Structures are given as structure tokens and as C-alpha cells.
Amino acid sequence: MAQLAKIARANGFRAAPARMQWDQLAGLGKALPAIVRLRSGGYMVIAEVRTSPQGDLVILRDPLAAPDAVLVLDEARLRAVWDGAVLLVKRQHKVSDAGQPFGMRWVVGQILRDSHLIRDILLGSLFISAFAVAPIIYWSLLFRIVLPRNSLDTLNLLVAGFVFVVVFDTILGAMRRHIILHIVSKADIRMGHHVFDRMLRLPIGFFETTSTGQVTSKLGEIGRIRGFLLNSVFGTLLDGVCLIVFIPVLFFVSTPLSLLVLAGCAAILLANLAFMPELNRRHERLVRAERDQYSHLVETVHGMRTVKTLALDARQRTLWDLLVARTARERIAFGRVQNSMKTVMAPLESLLPITVLTVAAYMILGGDSPFDMSSLIAFALLTGRTMGPLLGIAKLVERYHEARGSIATIASVVDHPAEEGLSGTGVLTPLKGTIELMDVGFRYPGTVVPAIDGLDLLIPSGSTIGIVGRSGSGKTTVTRLLQGLHADYGGLIKFDGIDIRQFDLTHLRSSIGVVLQDSFLFRGTIRENIGIAKPSCTLEDVAAAARLAGAEEFIERLPRGFDTMIEEGAANLSGGQRQRIAIARALLTNPRILILDEATSALDPESEAILSANLKRIAFGRTVIIISHRLASLVSSDAILVLERGRPAALGRHQELLADCRLYRDLWTQQNGHLGQQNGHPGQETSRGTGYVSISPPAA
Ligand SMILES: Nc1ncnc2c1ncn2[C@@H]1O[C@H](COP(=O)(O)OP(=O)(O)OP(=O)(O)O)[C@@H](O)[C@H]1O
Ligand SMILES: [Mg+2]
Known part of the structure; x- marks a missing residue:
């Protein structure tokens, strides 16, 4: 065990060997995973302790077994193999660590990076408290010297000194606020950068299983953390610095009374803490309700076109009203707890100085203290000054819990495991374009049926391959695997003989041009959109890419040409225009591999013809994968892969498939059956030359 701990420490872990009983394991919580020693001399990892109706169960992982193999043991069975030794290990993070989990420690670490600024404001605060x-x-002097002795000179001096102090105090205060603002803004920039960066690294699967509204509202919690730092932490802590000056002075004036003040503040703090659990619970529910409401808003705005088309206004409104009502209910419930808390606190807070003064007055009347009128006033003033920061600490506790909730919410997004291959250590060799899939199988998380099963395929560099199959047969999934969007597939995928897991993901993806059926266009001009992946491109590059994609013709007809503004999602363009811009965008970087996934589905025959005519030029020197429901557009490809429910059904050229593959023949006849019987149907002829077009009903 000691040896193991030493190795762990040498590798940047904190490690603590311990002996434990079964009952203690359940209490390990966040300390898990931990290593346990077996009687046999081997070691295993406790991943988790689960409570079940039959008692606790430990989930063990054997480092020698397959990565996803787990062992579930109950108390008796674990006791039989475990000798009681546990090694607690925890990764030790430096503040600068990119992989560090997002937590209070991280946030505090970011603030402490500005330690020189913090030192400045601490010093400033000490000065202010002295003033x-x-x-x-x-x-005190007024009562002791000026008034009893009628000393006008002393009074003048006092007033001058006082004015000086006030001016200095004001300047220092302004400076302090200025520095706090800077520190918090810096921490805010770092937090914003970190959170956005982590979000970009999340795998696509995360965004497909979490609604946009949930993600945005969760990340929006950053605002709460900022508010907490700006309004609560610094204010309170710096005011707290005053205590270093005030409390000794307080004790100097009177020890028993000072103890009374401290005891009173402690009582108020405790009363505050008593409300905390309920307050937190309510706050959590309120935040959840607010988040659901916000998600609904985002979803409705996002899907407004569908909402309008399907006349879903009433449904969306009803749901919204329900969510608003729920938020209001939760807010009232939360407010009620806050209210009761204030109702208890307020009298305590106002009673404390009065109690202190009364006790002091009794002491003076009893004559057993060196107290006089002036000390009494001094003491009353000091009590007020001391209570503020002390009670501020009580309020800080409350806000701290809220901020911790916000941090945990953000962490639930950004601490999600990131995509692998973004570390910048992957292979960066330029792709040549040979693609190899060996017995590839893949199942989407949470599904039982594999989307791809046993796929073997070799696509030589520079060839054009079509993929066809019924809807849901796994065509898009193949292209997603090629882009490295999913890591947990079976088999091997290689580019130019190198496993794609070894590539740098950014490099890999920028070498592959992908056009989807509904490619997203960003807000900006057409020129910016086409050139988005290569900011250094010239207008000529953009125009050339647009020409290749068959888009130049319509862009030039637009009043502002390439400078036409596209709204978010390109609502002001037709589906076919959008697709052509997306194709141009993919071509601009001159990628070695081009994937067109239903990329021409919205094109009219004419635009498609332009594109098909360009395809030879587009495909020149590239590996092209075309997925299309219109089989006619694949006739000239070097090979066509037919997929059926994720399994490869056939691979060959068009003519071979027509002869050998039944599925392909069926699909082909469904689409092109009419070609065989094109003798014309008298009833479907359109009459021309009469000035208007009429369609006569089909003959019975
Ligand atoms: N994100 C996802 N999560 C879970 N299952 C998915 C996901 N995407 C696709 N699937 C499933 O995987 C299977 C293959 O989907 P895929 O999108 O690859 O089909 P496709 O051949 O491209 O279909 P289409 O021609 O309609 O585009 C389908 O059964 C689908 O339900
Ligand atoms: Mg698809």
C-alpha cells in the first residue's frame, strides 16, 4: 500500500492509505474512486457505493479486466475478499491545469492569481478601518475635552482633522471599489473563457441529449457567481478587515461588553444557519423552475417557424403559463422562507446594540466600571461598526450556498468528459484521402440496436463513392464516425493508414469538408459565410468556390451580391440557395475529403445539373462521399455502398448493383420506374399556347 501511495504521489496524486470498516465505505462519497487491497494480494478500484433496499452495494472495477466490466458486491461478499486496506487517491490540480474540475476552488484560484491587487485592497481596507x-x-474628544473645557482651538483642530479623514477615506474607498471591479472583471473573463472553451470541447452527443435552453441557462449562472464575488465576497471580506482594528479597540474599552457583542453576533449567525437548509432547498427549486421556463422560451423562439406552421401558439402559451405559474409559486415559497428569516433576524439585530447599551448603562449606574458618558458613546459607535461586518459574514454564508449551487450547475455542463483528440498532441500530417473502415460497429448511447454493424470498406484516395439505403439505415452515422464525432465505436477507422483516434481532431475536421441537408449558416454576409473557415481568403477564392457550387449565378442576381446579409439560420434564403452556399463554404478550404450528405436535396433540377456538371471538377484530387436519395445522381460514382439497417448489403458500380443487389434495384425502380414506360399518359399532358395552363383530370 505504501509503495502504491508513493507511486501515486509521484504522479501528481494526493494519496492516503487507510484501514476501514464496511460502514465507512458508504461515507466516502466524493473521495471515491479509491483503491482496495484484496486478501489475494491483488487490488481493485471501488468506483461507487450504491444504496439498495437489500443494503449497500459496492461497484468494483478490476484494472485487469475489460474497461467496462464491473463487479457488484454486497457486504458479505466484499468482506470475504477485502483485507480492510484502502488507498484514497485524488488528483491534485494546479490552478493553471486545463483539466481541473470547475468548482469553488477553481474560482478562488482564479481570483488569487491577482494576489498583488488583493494585497493592495487589503492594505487600503486596513487604512480605511483605521480612519x-x-x-x-x-x-470622544468632543465630550471629554472640547465641551468640558470650552476649548475652541481643539474643536477647530478636530474639525480640520475630521475633514481630512473624510476626504482621504472617500478617495481610498473609491480606489478600493475600482480595484474590486477590476479583480472581479478579470476573474469573470477567465471564467467566461474557460466555460466557453470547455463547452466547445464537449462531444456532439451531449448537445443532442441536452436541450439548448438547458445548456444556455445553466451556463448563464456565471452571472450569479459574478454577482456573488462583486457584491458579497469582496465587500464582506474587506469590511471584515476592519474587525482586525475594531475588535481590539472594543476589548480595550470593555471586555465584558465586547464579549456580549461577539456572543450576540454569534447567536445571529447561528439563527441564520438554522434557516440555511430550508432556504437552499427552496432556492434550488426556484432555480430549476426558472431554468425550465427559460428553456421553454428558447425552444419556442428556436422552433418559431414550426410553432406558426402547426398553429401551436395555444399549446406553447399554455405550457408557458404553467411554467410561469410554477416559477411564481417557487419564488413565493422561497420568499416566504427568506421573509421568516428576516422576521427573526431583524429584532435580534436591533436588540443587540440596545442590550449592549443598557448593560453599559447599568454598569455606569452601578458604579463598578471605569465607564463614563464618552466611553459609552464611543462604545455604541464601535458596536455599530463591528456588527456590520460580522452580520455581513452571516449573509455571506447564505449567498455562498447560492453561488455554490451555481458553480455546481455550471460544472454539470463543463465537467462533462470532453472529446478526445483536442489536446493538441495528435497527428497533424496532411490527409491524402484514403479511408479504411474495418469491421466498424456503432451504437448510439442509450439505444439497443446498432446504427452501424460490421462495416468493412476501403475508399481509395481520389475516388467518389455513393452511399444509399433506406431512411435510418445508418448513412449519416457513417459520415459522423469519419469526422470523429463519436469515440466509442467498435472496429477501426483509418485515414491513410493512421487510426483516426491518433489524429488531432481539429486538424482532421478541417481536412474534411461536410455539407449536410440543413447546414447552419451564421449571421453575416454571404462572403463571410463562405469564407468562414478560412478568414484569409480573397473575394476571388470565395467567388471561385461559389462558382464550383453553382451558387454564383443566384448570388450575382442579389442586389448586394456577395455582401448580402444573411440572418441567423439564413431565413432570407431559399433552401436550395442555402445548400449551395454551404457547398461553397465546404469547398473553400479545398478539403481532401468531401462529404455531401443529402446536400443537394433542396436543389431544383437546373441547379443540381450545374452542380453535377461541376462535380467532376469538384471531385478532382479529392475523395468524395455522396449520400443521396436520388440514385440517378450517383450513377457515375466509382462505387456505391448499399446499407441496410446499418449492415453493408452490397458494394459495386451502378450497373453491377442493378444486376446483383435486390435492394438497390428496388430503390432504383421506385425512383426511375417511369423511365421504362415513358410513352406518356394522355390525361397528364399540359396544354400550352392557350395563354394559361390547365391540367385536365386524369382519365378514369
Ligand atoms: N443522435 C442519435 N441518437 C440516437 N440514435 C440516433 C441518433 N442519430 C441517429 N440515430 C439512429 O441511428 C440510426 C441510423 O441513423 P442515420 O441518421 O445514420 O440514418 P440515415 O441513413 O442517415 O437516414 P436518413 O436517410 O433518413 O438521413 C437510426 O435508426 C436512428 O434512429
Ligand atoms: Mg441521414
């Missing part, structure tokens, strides 16, 4: 004693001295 804060000034009014007390002022009153």
Missing part, C-alpha cells in the same frame, strides 16, 4: 475609528475619537 473609521476617527469619528469615534472625534466624539
Whole structure:
């Protein structure tokens, strides 16, 4: 065990060997996973302790077994093999670590990076608190010296000193606020950068299983953390610095009364803490309700076209009203707890100084203290000054819980395992375009039927291959695997003989041009959209790509040509125009591999003809994969892969498939059957030359 701990420490882990009982395992919580020693001398990893109606169960992983093999043991069976030794290990993160989980520690670490600024404001605050004693001295001197002795000179001096202190105090205060603003803004920039960066690294599967509204509202919690830092943490902590000055002065004036003040504040803090669990629970529910409401808003705005088309206004409105009502209910429930808390706190807070003063007054009347009127006033002022920061700490506890909730929410998004291959250490060799799939199988997470099963395929560099098959047969999935969008597939995928897992993902994806049926266009001009992947491109490059994609013709007819603004999602363009821009965008970077997934589905025959005519030029020197329901567009490809429910049904050229593959022949006849019987149907002729077009009903 000691040896193991040493190795762990040498590799940047914190490690603590321990002996434990079964009952203690359940309490490990976040300390898991941990290593346990077996009586046989081997080791296993406790991944998790689960509670079940039959008692706790431990989930063990054997480092020697397959990565996803787990062992579930109950108490008796674990006792039989485990000798009680546990090694607790935890990864030690540096503040600068990219892989560090997002948490309070990280946030604090970011702030502490500006330690010189923090030192400055701490010093400033000490000064300010020293000045804060000034009014007390002022009153005290006024009562002790000025008034009893009628000393006008002292009064003048006092007033001058006081004005000086006020001016200095104001300047220092302004500076302090300025520095706090800077520190928080810097932390905010780092947080924003970090969170956005982590979000971009998440695998596509995450976004397909989490709604946009949930993701955006969760990441929006950053605002709450900023508010917490800006309004609560710094204010309170810096005011807290005053305590270093005030509390000794307080004790200097009177020890018993100071103890009374401290005890009172402690009582208020405890009362505050008593409300905390309920307050947190309510707050969590409120945040959840707010988030659902926001998600619904985002979803409705996002799907507005469908909402209008299907006349879903009433449904969306009803759902919205329900969500608003739920949020309101939760807000009231939360407000009620807050309200009760304030109702209890307020009298306590106002009673404390009065109690202190009353006790002081009794002490003076009893004559057993060196207290006089002026000390009494000084003490009352000091009590007020001390209570503020102390009670501020109580409020900080409350806000801290809220901020921790926000941090956990953000962490639930950004701490999701990132895509592999983004570390910048992958292979960066330029692709030549040979693609090899060896016994590839893939199942989407959470599904039982494989989307791809036993696919073997070799696509030589520079060839054009079509993929056909019924809807849902796995065509798109193949292209997603080639882009490295999913890591957990079976078999091997290689580009130029190199496993794609070894490539740098960014490099890989920028070497593959992909056009989807509904490619997303960003807000900006057409020129910016086409050139988006290569900011250094010239207008000539953009025009050339547009020409190749058959888009130049319509772009030039637009009043502002390439400078036409496209709205988000390109609502002001037709489906076919959008597709051609997307094709031009994919061609601009001159990728070695081009994937067209139903990329021409929205094109009219004329535009498709332009594109088909260009395809030879487009395909020149590239590997092209075309997925199309219109088999006619694949006739000239070097090979066509027919997929059936994720399995390869046949592979060959058009003529071979027509002869050998029944599925292909069926698909072909369904689409082109009329070609055989094109003698014309008298009833479907359109009459021309009469000035208007009429369609006569089909003959019975
Ligand atoms: N993100 C996803 N999560 C879960 N299952 C998915 C996902 N995407 C696709 N599938 C499933 O995988 C199978 C293959 O889907 P795929 O999109 O590859 O089909 P396709 O051949 O491209 O169909 P189409 O011609 O309609 O585009 C389908 O059964 C589908 O339900
Ligand atoms: Mg598809």
C-alpha cells in the first residue's frame, strides 16, 4: 500500500492509505474512486457505493479486466475478499491545469492569481478601518475635552482633522471599489473563457441529449457567481478587515461588553444557519423552475417557424403559463422562507446594540466600571461598526450556498468528459484521402440496436463513392464516425493508414469538408459565410468556390451580391440557395475529403445539373462521399455502398448493383420506374399556347 501511495504521489496524486470498516465505505462519497487491497494480494478500484433496499452495494472495477466490466458486491461478499486496506487517491490540480474540475476552488484560484491587487485592497481596507475609528475619537474628544473645557482651538483642530479623514477615506474607498471591479472583471473573463472553451470541447452527443435552453441557462449562472464575488465576497471580506482594528479597540474599552457583542453576533449567525437548509432547498427549486421556463422560451423562439406552421401558439402559451405559474409559486415559497428569516433576524439585530447599551448603562449606574458618558458613546459607535461586518459574514454564508449551487450547475455542463483528440498532441500530417473502415460497429448511447454493424470498406484516395439505403439505415452515422464525432465505436477507422483516434481532431475536421441537408449558416454576409473557415481568403477564392457550387449565378442576381446579409439560420434564403452556399463554404478550404450528405436535396433540377456538371471538377484530387436519395445522381460514382439497417448489403458500380443487389434495384425502380414506360399518359399532358395552363383530370 505504501509503495502504491508513493507511486501515486509521484504522479501528481494526493494519496492516503487507510484501514476501514464496511460502514465507512458508504461515507466516502466524493473521495471515491479509491483503491482496495484484496486478501489475494491483488487490488481493485471501488468506483461507487450504491444504496439498495437489500443494503449497500459496492461497484468494483478490476484494472485487469475489460474497461467496462464491473463487479457488484454486497457486504458479505466484499468482506470475504477485502483485507480492510484502502488507498484514497485524488488528483491534485494546479490552478493553471486545463483539466481541473470547475468548482469553488477553481474560482478562488482564479481570483488569487491577482494576489498583488488583493494585497493592495487589503492594505487600503486596513487604512480605511483605521480612519473609521476617527469619528469615534472625534466624539470622544468632543465630550471629554472640547465641551468640558470650552476649548475652541481643539474643536477647530478636530474639525480640520475630521475633514481630512473624510476626504482621504472617500478617495481610498473609491480606489478600493475600482480595484474590486477590476479583480472581479478579470476573474469573470477567465471564467467566461474557460466555460466557453470547455463547452466547445464537449462531444456532439451531449448537445443532442441536452436541450439548448438547458445548456444556455445553466451556463448563464456565471452571472450569479459574478454577482456573488462583486457584491458579497469582496465587500464582506474587506469590511471584515476592519474587525482586525475594531475588535481590539472594543476589548480595550470593555471586555465584558465586547464579549456580549461577539456572543450576540454569534447567536445571529447561528439563527441564520438554522434557516440555511430550508432556504437552499427552496432556492434550488426556484432555480430549476426558472431554468425550465427559460428553456421553454428558447425552444419556442428556436422552433418559431414550426410553432406558426402547426398553429401551436395555444399549446406553447399554455405550457408557458404553467411554467410561469410554477416559477411564481417557487419564488413565493422561497420568499416566504427568506421573509421568516428576516422576521427573526431583524429584532435580534436591533436588540443587540440596545442590550449592549443598557448593560453599559447599568454598569455606569452601578458604579463598578471605569465607564463614563464618552466611553459609552464611543462604545455604541464601535458596536455599530463591528456588527456590520460580522452580520455581513452571516449573509455571506447564505449567498455562498447560492453561488455554490451555481458553480455546481455550471460544472454539470463543463465537467462533462470532453472529446478526445483536442489536446493538441495528435497527428497533424496532411490527409491524402484514403479511408479504411474495418469491421466498424456503432451504437448510439442509450439505444439497443446498432446504427452501424460490421462495416468493412476501403475508399481509395481520389475516388467518389455513393452511399444509399433506406431512411435510418445508418448513412449519416457513417459520415459522423469519419469526422470523429463519436469515440466509442467498435472496429477501426483509418485515414491513410493512421487510426483516426491518433489524429488531432481539429486538424482532421478541417481536412474534411461536410455539407449536410440543413447546414447552419451564421449571421453575416454571404462572403463571410463562405469564407468562414478560412478568414484569409480573397473575394476571388470565395467567388471561385461559389462558382464550383453553382451558387454564383443566384448570388450575382442579389442586389448586394456577395455582401448580402444573411440572418441567423439564413431565413432570407431559399433552401436550395442555402445548400449551395454551404457547398461553397465546404469547398473553400479545398478539403481532401468531401462529404455531401443529402446536400443537394433542396436543389431544383437546373441547379443540381450545374452542380453535377461541376462535380467532376469538384471531385478532382479529392475523395468524395455522396449520400443521396436520388440514385440517378450517383450513377457515375466509382462505387456505391448499399446499407441496410446499418449492415453493408452490397458494394459495386451502378450497373453491377442493378444486376446483383435486390435492394438497390428496388430503390432504383421506385425512383426511375417511369423511365421504362415513358410513352406518356394522355390525361397528364399540359396544354400550352392557350395563354394559361390547365391540367385536365386524369382519365378514369
Ligand atoms: N443522435 C442519435 N441518437 C440516437 N440514435 C440516433 C441518433 N442519430 C441517429 N440515430 C439512429 O441511428 C440510426 C441510423 O441513423 P442515420 O441518421 O445514420 O440514418 P440515415 O441513413 O442517415 O437516414 P436518413 O436517410 O433518413 O438521413 C437510426 O435508426 C436512428 O434512429
Ligand atoms: Mg441521414
